[in-house]
Structure formats: structure tokens, C-alpha cells
Amino acid sequence: MRLDPEPLPRRDWLGLASLWSAASALAFGFIGAMRLPKAAVVAAPSKALKLTLPESLPAGEAFVPPGRAMAVFRDGEGVYAISTICTHLGCVVKPNAEGFECPCHGSRFDHAGGVVKGPAPRALPWLQVRLANGEVHIDEGKTVPSGTKAKQA
Ligand code: FES
Structure with a gap:
């Protein structure tokens, strides 16, 4: 009478080993x-802007x-907005007297x-500038020909 467990046949052992390998590869892949x-996608700020110009803003x-x-800007002909992004390399330009x-x-x-x-x-x-209800609506995403000014309706 034999008391040792029957040895696992080599073919079964290889089959089990390949199943465990595949299962562990899937598990580690899932964990990875x-x-x-x-x-990290951040919503871009809206390009539309609504503002009220200060009454004291000189023409x-x-x-x-x-x-x-x-x-x-506001002058006798209307309201207009100019982008301050430099057309060279994109720095922000500063308005001055000239x-x-x-x-x-x-x-x-x-x-x-x-x-x-x-x-x-x-x-x-x-x-692009639009005037409505005393507010100035500006769309930074839309350009207009130079000299286009919005007039109060
Ligand atoms: S001159 Fe170079 S970014 Fe304005």
C-alpha cells in the first residue's frame, strides 16, 4: 500500500502554472x-466677458x-477692445500713453x-464687442477688423 499522494502529472502541473501566471498577469495589469x-483636464476659462466700464473712464x-x-476703450464713436497678447511671442503688452x-x-x-x-x-x-443693457460683452475668441466699434443701440 502506498501512502504518498499521487504525484501531479507533469502536463497538469504545467497547465495549472500557466493558468496562475495568466491570472496574476491580469490582476497586476488591472492594478497597474x-x-x-x-x-488633469481643466476647463478653460470662458472667452466671453461681460463688464461695465467705469463712468469716469476718459475717452x-x-x-x-x-x-x-x-x-x-470708449470714445465718441463707441466701445472697442484690443487684445493685449503680443503677436511676436505672446507676452502681454502694456497700454501706455503712446x-x-x-x-x-x-x-x-x-x-x-x-x-x-x-x-x-x-x-x-x-x-468682438457688443453693447447690451449698459454692459459691454466681449468675446476674446472672436476678432473683428481693426476700427470696428460697438455703438449703443
Ligand atoms: S516683442 Fe516679443 S513677445 Fe512681444
Whole structure:
């Protein structure tokens, strides 16, 4: 009489080993997939802006909404907005008495955003402005031809 357990046949042992290998590969793969970094997609801020210009804003003087790369102006012909993103490499230009000046490489623009001194290759774009209920609606994503001013209806 034999008391030892019957040895596992070699073919069965290999079959079990391959099943365990496959199962552990799937388990580790699943754990690894769960640990992958999550996509860090942040919603882009809206390109539309609604504001009220200060009553005391002198004609032709720039009003820069906080956190926005634009300058808004009011004069006798209407309201208009000019992007303050330099057309050279994208620095934010600063309005000044002569127009705009880029702090990065010294480009200068006139009051209408036209290039006075390079290296900026193009004029600053004008942004779409609409007036409604005493508020100024500006869409940073839409440009209009230079000189387009919104008039109160
Ligand atoms: S980014 Fe404005 S001049 Fe270069």
C-alpha cells in the first residue's frame, strides 16, 4: 500500500502554472491600470466677458479687466477692445500713453494696435464687442477688423 499522494502529472502541473501566471498577469495589469495618473483636464476659462466700464473712464483711455489680456476703450464713436497678447511671442503688452508696449522684446504698437516697432509681425487684434443693457460683452475668441466699434443701440 502506498501512502504518498499521487504525484501531479507533469502536463497538469504545467497547465495549472500557466493558468496562475495568466491570472496574476491580469490582476497586476488591472492594478497597474488603476494606478495610472488621472487626466488633469481643466476647463478653460470662458472667452466671453461681460463688464461695465467705469463712468469716469476718459475717452481713449484703456480699461484692463482684471485677469484678462485685453484693453477696453470708449470714445465718441463707441466701445472697442484690443487684445493685449503680443503677436511676436505672446507676452502681454502694456497700454501706455503712446499705445502699447511689449515688455519682452520691446515691440511697440499705436493706439489702434498697429505695429510701430518690431519684432512683432502683426497688429494687435481687435475683439468682438457688443453693447447690451449698459454692459459691454466681449468675446476674446472672436476678432473683428481693426476700427470696428460697438455703438449703443
Ligand atoms: S513677445 Fe512681444 S516683442 Fe516679443
